[in-house]
Amino acid sequence: xxxxxxxxxxxxxxxxxxxxxxxxxxxxxxxxxxxxxxxxxxxxxxxxxxxxxxxxxxxxxxxxxxxxxxxxxxxxxxxxxxxxxxxxxxxxxxxxxxxxxxxxxxxxxxxxxxxxxxxxxxxxxxxxxxxxxxxxxxxxxxxxxxxxxxxxxxxxxxxxxxxxxxxxxxxxxxxxxxxxxxxxxxxxxxxxxxxxxxxxxxxxxxxxxxxxxxxxxxxxxxxxxxxxxxxxxxxxxxxxxxxxxxxxxxxxxxxxxxxxxxxxxxxxxxxxxxxxxxxxxxxxxxxxxxxxxxxxxxxxxxxxxxxxxxxxxxxxxxxxxxxxxxxxxxxxxxxxxxxxxxxxxxxxxxxxxxxxxxxxxxxxxxxxxxxxxxxxxxxxxxxxxxxxxxxxxxxxxxxxxxxxxxxxxxxxxxxxxxxxxxxxxxxxxxxxxxxxxxxxxxxxxxxxxxxxxxxxxxxxxxxxxxxxxxxxxxxxxxxxxxxxxxxxxxxxxxxxxxxxxxx
Amino acid sequence: xxxxxxxxxxxxxxxxxxxxxxxxxxxxxxxxxxxxxxxxxxxxxxxxxxxxxxxxxxxxxxxxxxxxxxxxxxxxxxxxxxxxxxxxxxxxxxxxxxxxxxxxxxxxxxxxxxxxxxxxxxxxxxxxxxxxxxxxxxx
Numbered sequence: 001x002x003x004x005x006x007x008x009x010x011x012x013x014x015x016x017x018x019x020x021x022x023x024x025x026x027x028x029x030x031x032x033x034x035x036x037x038x039x040x041x042x043x044x045x046x047x048x049x050x051x052x053x054x055x056x057x058x059x060x061x062x063x064x065x066x067x068x069x070x071x072x073x074x075x076x077x078x079x080x081x082x083x084x085x086x087x088x089x090x091x092x093x094x095x096x097x098x099x100x101x102x103x104x105x106x107x108x109x110x111x112x113x114x115x116x117x118x119x120x121x122x123x124x125x126x127x128x129x130x131x132x133x134x135x136x137x138x139x140x141x142x143x144x145x146x147x148x149x150x151x152x153x154x155x156x157x158x159x160x161x162x163x164x165x166x167x168x169x170x171x172x173x174x175x176x177x178x179x180x181x182x183x184x185x186x187x188x189x190x191x192x193x194x195x196x197x198x199x200x201x202x203x204x205x206x207x208x209x210x211x212x213x214x215x216x217x218x219x220x221x222x223x224x225x226x227x228x229x230x231x232x233x234x235x236x237x238x239x240x241x242x243x244x245x246x247x248x249x250x251x252x253x254x255x256x257x258x259x260x261x262x263x264x265x266x267x268x269x270x271x272x273x274x275x276x277x278x279x280x281x282x283x284x285x286x287x288x289x290x291x292x293x294x295x296x297x298x299x300x301x302x303x304x305x306x307x308x309x310x311x312x313x314x315x316x317x318x319x320x321x322x323x324x325x326x327x328x329x330x331x332x333x334x335x336x337x338x339x340x341x342x343x344x345x346x347x348x349x350x351x352x353x354x355x356x357x358x359x360x361x362x363x364x365x366x367x368x369x370x371x372x373x374x375x376x377x378x379x380x381x382x383x384x385x386x387x388x389x390x391x392x393x394x395x396x397x398x399x400x401x402x403x404x405x406x407x408x409x410x411x412x413x414x415x416x417x418x419x420x421x422x423x424x425x426x427x428x429x430x431x432x433x434x435x436x437x438x439x440x441x442x443x444x445x446x447x448x449x450x451x452x453x454x455x456x457x458x459x460x461x462x463x464x465x466x467x468x469x470x471x472x473x474x475x476x477x478x479x480x481x482x483x484x485x486x487x488x489x490x491x492x493x494x495x496x497x498x499x500x501x502x503x
Numbered sequence: 504x505x506x507x508x509x510x511x512x513x514x515x516x517x518x519x520x521x522x523x524x525x526x527x528x529x530x531x532x533x534x535x536x537x538x539x540x541x542x543x544x545x546x547x548x549x550x551x552x553x554x555x556x557x558x559x560x561x562x563x564x565x566x567x568x569x570x571x572x573x574x575x576x577x578x579x580x581x582x583x584x585x586x587x588x589x590x591x592x593x594x595x596x597x598x599x600x601x602x603x604x605x606x607x608x609x610x611x612x613x614x615x616x617x618x619x620x621x622x623x624x625x626x627x628x629x630x631x632x633x634x635x636x637x638x639x640x641x642x
Contacts, residue, residue: 006584006594014581020574062587063596108570 002059004050005072007043008082008121011036016114026105030097033110037089040117044083051079052479056486056496058127066498067191071127073497076483077326081124081253084333087465088245089117091458095341096238098454099350104149104236112149113242116142120246124253127497129180129187129262132254133173136218139250140166146239147231158231165227169217176210179203190497192262193490208263208270215258219251221311222280225304229288232303233296233352237344240296244303245337249329252310256325259314260487272405274315279409282308282416289423295343295431296352298423299336302379305416306332312409313394316401323484324393327477331386331469335379338462342372345455346431355427360436367456369432371463376428378466380421385470389477391417505555513555520548528623529616538619542626549627550634558638569632576625583617 015036022028051057051074058073060066074082092113100109119139126132144166147159181187183203184195196204213224220228228248232240255274263270285305292298310332313325344350345368346361362369378385391413398410469476486492524544531537552561562568567575587596599613 002593003588006588010581010584010594013577017574017577017581020570020577023568023570023574060593061595063593111570111573 002057004043004047005057005059005074005125006061008040008047008085008125009072009118011039011043012114012118012121015039016111016118019111019114020108023108023111026102029105029110033096033113034090034093036114037086037093037117040121041083041086041090044079044086047074048076048079048083048479050074051076052482056492058496067186067188070131071188071190071497072125073127073190073493074125075486075493075496076479077253077256077487078124080326080330080479080483081249082121084249084330085117085120085124085246088242088333088337089113091337091341091462092238092242092245094458094461095241095344095455098452099236099238099344101150101236107149109146109149112142112146116146116242116246120250123250127189129189129192130177132189133170133177136173136250136254137170139247140170143243143247146242147235149235149239152234155234158234161227162231165217165224169214172210172217173214176207176214179210180207183207188497189257189261190490190494193264193494196262204263205269208259211258211263212255212270212273215251215254216277217251218248219255219311220248220281220304220307221277222284222304222308225281225285225307228304229297229300232300233294237340237350241337241340241344244299244340245333248303248307249333252307252314252325252329255311256314256322256487260317260322261490261493271315271317274311275405275409276315278308278312278315279412280308281305281311282412286416286419286423290419293354293356294352295346295355295358295427296340298427299339299343302420302423303332303336305420306336306379308416309391309394309413312398312413315409316394316397316406318397318401319484319488320393320400320481321397322487323477323481324390324397326483326487327393327473327480328390330476330480331378331390331466334462334466334469335375335387338375338459338466339372339379341455341459341462342368342375345452345459355430357437358431359434361432364436368459371459372432373428375463375466376424377421378470380424381417382421386466386473387470389470389473393477509555513551517548517552520544520551524548524623528619531619532616538622539626541619542623543630545623546627546630546634549631553634553638558635561635565631569628569635572624572628573632574628576621576623576628579621579624580618581621583614583621586614586617 015032019029019032022032056073056075058071061070061072096109116139119135119142122135122138123132126135144159144163147162148155177187180192183199184192186192186195217224232243259270259274282305285301285308289298289301289305292301310325310328313321313328343352346358347353374385378387381387381391395410395413398406524541527536527544528538528541531540549561549565552564584595586598588594590596590598597613597615599611601609602612604610
């Protein structure tokens with residue numbers, strides 16, 4: 001039982017170690033990468049089952065007792081995120097087989113990918129703030145290298161911003177951890193949730209703001225998001241899809257965890273601030289997307305905009321709005337990484353070119369067009385697709401809260417949904433519907449065509465998953481509601497970590 | 504062309520650095536030191552070799568690829584953690600036993616040492632991978 005809680009970190013670590021041992025054997029590496037991802041998915045399923053049945057579970061690494069040792073604790077939210085990471089891992093592993101070129105494989109794509117997964121899973125399962133920092137760093141180091149793997153010039157430009165912003169974030173995070181430990185002598189999050197309310201208000205607010213900025217950079221919220229659109233379109237599609245599915249989600253996860261568990265007592269002001277940030281993130285992201293002319297850049301700006309919805313769920317801070325935020329995270333990771341995967345299939349060479357030079361995809365590949373249409377409409381939130389349910393829950397809980405701020409955010413979110421639809425229609429019209437422009441015919445055919453059949457497999461699977469969530473949201477919603485209830489009332493979490501000795 | 508003096512002292516220094524790195528690794532058991540520092544020191548020894556000679560000869564001296572070292576290191580770390588589980592405790596829980604060593608009497612050997620050895624190999628592999636890669640780019 002306790003082993004299961006460590007597996008989300010152990011499996012990717014073992015995969016990375018084995019892939020390093022077989023560094024020169026490409027076939028074995030690829031097989032290991034795929035196998036590791038499948039096992040991770042399995043671990044995610046097992047973990048979710050265990051938590052649904054047995055409630056929040058925790059274990060102590062090294063056997064040191066709880067507020068002192070490192071805690072791994074899995075509630076429904078964590079389990080859902082681990083499951084999500086496994087899903088994205090499987091899809092991108094299949095895609096990587098023909099998308100990642102020989103040079104990138106030779107420089108260790110597979111070990112890096114699994115180190116990244118180890119880091120994100122570590123973030124999801126840890127119950128200790130300093131340990132959270134360590135997992136953030138693991139994620140960062142792996143993502144830095146994945147971002148520049150291949151050494152292309154635009155990759156470097158994107159990576160510099162990403163590295164700079166994330167170093168600032170790490171420094172702030174570490175500063176916050178230091179101040180927190182200096183003032184309450186605790187870093188275990190369950191312990192903190194009992195001790196932080198005793199702090200004097202000014203220190204508490206300062207700390208909350210430090211963590212807000214540190215995690216805000218990682219989640220790419222307004223005004224700290226500008227690393228994201230510049231770095232998402234440069235690496236290979238597999239990497240972008242992996243990032244889109246996981247990187248900002250890690251930041252959102254940390255925001256949700258810290259602001260539901262640790263910094264809740266002066267909720268009014270913090271959560272009002274979060275609501276404001278959410279509205280600006282949505283609006284600025286979507287406006288950025290409208291001004292772009294390349295598919296992957298448009299999608300990257302939409303990622304920013306969608307993070308706004310997740311933060312909105314946190315800012316409203318009711319049980320149902322948290323459910324909306326969690327549902328939105330799951331929906332968006334699946335939909336957005338699928339859209340990136342599709343964007344890699346829109347041209348034979350997988351390059352991201354201006355929409356003017358694209359066209360005729362509807363007649364050339366109707367299957368891909370169908371996948372794109374369904375997924376894009378889901379992103380825009382059309383019923384009965386998954387995005388609709390996610391937005392519906394958020395809008396409804398916003399109206400239930402009923403304050404003027406909440407109403408403003410709800411209005412923004414509806415307007416942003418409309419602009420998202422327009423922007424998706426733009427891609428559809430330009431790349432799929434209009435006839436191929438003569439320049440595209442004149443352009444030299446790429447010499448090496450990739451084996452494409454395998455690229456379609458993850459796209460079809462992810463589209464099917466997205467549609468299933470949209471058509472039958474009730475089972476998932478049920479779990480998400482319970483997850484949100486656990487977040488809204490952290491007593492069970494605290495008891496699972498600290499035992500019955502404390503309230 | 505690196506200086507003759509550097510070439511002459513490098514073998515001696517490398518030997519010394521390797522000894523110091525192992526000392527740091529074992530000392531880390533109870534006092535400041537440990538796998539991370541030890542790994543850095545031994546990586547410095549091989550980096551010195553790169554400076555004095557060239558990358559191919561350093562690779563020959565190493566015998567194994569840095570990536571393999573990292574893989575071995577990570578596997579050792581995993582193993583040390585899993586031993587705690589197998590012994591019926593938590594992941595990474597220390598498992599100890601007293602081993603008679605001639606000349607020293609009974610010596611406590613435990614999985615934390617194994618963990619440190621894993622860190623040592625992983626850090627050494629990681630640093631050397633970066634240094635060799637950069638050195639190759641420059642030539």
